[in-house]
Amino acid sequence: MAVDSQISRPIPDIEKNKLYGPYFQGLQNNKLLVQQCNKCEHVQWPARDFCNRCHDSKLGWKEIQQSGNVYTYSVMYRAFHPWYKDRLPYAVVAVELEEGIRMLGSYFGSDVESLECGMRMKASFDKVNEDVTVLTWIKDETK
Numbered sequence: 001m002a003v004d005s006q007i008s009r010p011i012p013d014i015e016k017n018k019l020y021g022p023y024f025q026g027l028q029n030n031k032l033l034v035q036q037c038n039k040c041e042h043v044q045w046p047a048r049d050f051c052n053r054c055h056d057s058k059l060g061w062k063e064i065q066q067s068g069n070v071y072t073y074s075v076m077y078r079a080f081h082p083w084y085k086d087r088l089p090y091a092v093v094a095v096e097l098e099e100g101i102r103m104l105g106s107y108f109g110s111d112v113e114s115l116e117c118g119m120r121m122k123a124s125f126d127k128v129n130e131d132v133t134v135l136t137w138i139k140d141e142t143k
């Protein structure tokens with residue numbers, strides 16, 4: 001099906017999600033960043049105002065590997081936004097990365113119905129505009 005280029009992709013509101021600023025900045029630079037506690041070094045995702053382990057509020061950011069295994073996924077057959085209409089079916093995939101981090105992203109491969117739990121995936125960085133890059137997953141064929 002032809003893709004309608006007049007419709008803009010829905011993007012996260014980076015101004016509203018200041019807690020995730022370093023994450024979005026990392027995506028702009030083709031990096032995956034997650035929170036890490038400066039006190040106990042616990043790594044966590046999603047981002048929070050404090051450490052899940054020691055409750056300290058001094059958190060930094062750490063770059064993590066960009067590939068992992070499909071933990072779970074859901075194939076979408078209906079578009080929640082017009083931009084997705086020409087891209088159906090697509091999947092929302094939770095990929096398990098190092099340290100138990102599970103990160104959500106879309107998968108737009110034409111072979112979406114061949115996804116399986118445990119499959120190797122790697123990050124792809126889709127530059128939507130000058131300010132926003134979003135994470136999508138692609139199959140990691142190197143493994």
Ligand SMILES: [Zn+2]
Nearest residue numbers: 037040051054
């Ligand atoms: Zn901590």
